[in-house]
Amino acid sequence: MTNVLTFGTFDVFHIGHVNMLVRAADLGDHLTVGVSSDALNFSKKQRYPVYREEHRMAIVKSLACVDEVFVEESLELKGEYIKKFNADVLVMGDDWAGKFDHYRELCEVVYLPRTAEVSTTDIIQSIKEQLD
Numbered sequence: 001m002t003n004v005l006t007f008g009t010f011d012v013f014h015i016g017h018v019n020m021l022v023r024a025a026d027l028g029d030h031l032t033v034g035v036s037s038d039a040l041n042f043s044k045k046q047r048y049p050v051y052r053e054e055h056r057m058a059i060v061k062s063l064a065c066v067d068e069v070f071v072e073e074s075l076e077l078k079g080e081y082i083k084k085f086n087a088d089v090l091v092m093g094d095d096w097a098g099k100f101d102h103y104r105e106l107c108e109v110v111y112l113p114r115t116a117e118v119s120t121t122d123i124i125q126s127i128k129e130q131l132d
């Protein structure tokens with residue numbers, strides 16, 4: 001049984017999120033997703049996500065490839081989460097390439113290529129422009 005763990009905000013859910021989660025699930029038998037809290041997003045970006053954390057978690061949990069979700073309260077706790085969820089593989093997007101290599105003492109670390117030309121930030125921007 002190979003446990004896979006990944007993290008993200010998954011706000012305004014889009015095809016890049018689907019591709020990432022399907023490929024992450026393919027790396028093992030059980031996929032757990034840490035969905036970053038509203039407060040964590042505010043501290044990172046000085047704005048709240050469009051969808052609140054309960055809704056972002058429910059959307060991610062509804063996917064057939066996702067087995068379990070939890071709230072990621074802090075970026076600093078990834079090592080604790082790896083141990084708590086018995087992760088064999090930590091999966092991150094390649095925008096983070098190299099940044100999580102120190103967790104290789106706890107589990108395998110895999111960076112997956114991002115889907116080109118889609119991001120939550122761009123979607124929010126394009127909706128704003130269409131409303132202007």
Ligand code: CTP
Pocket residue numbers: 007008009010011016017019020092093094095113114115116117118119120121122
């Ligand atoms: N992701 C991806 N391809 C994309 C967008 C996101 O593979 N085009 C992956 C990220 O690498 C991460 C997960 O999906 O592993 C969650 O990403 P998140 O930061 O929530 O989404 P973004 O669309 O990148 O959001 P933002 O624009 O706000 O940074």
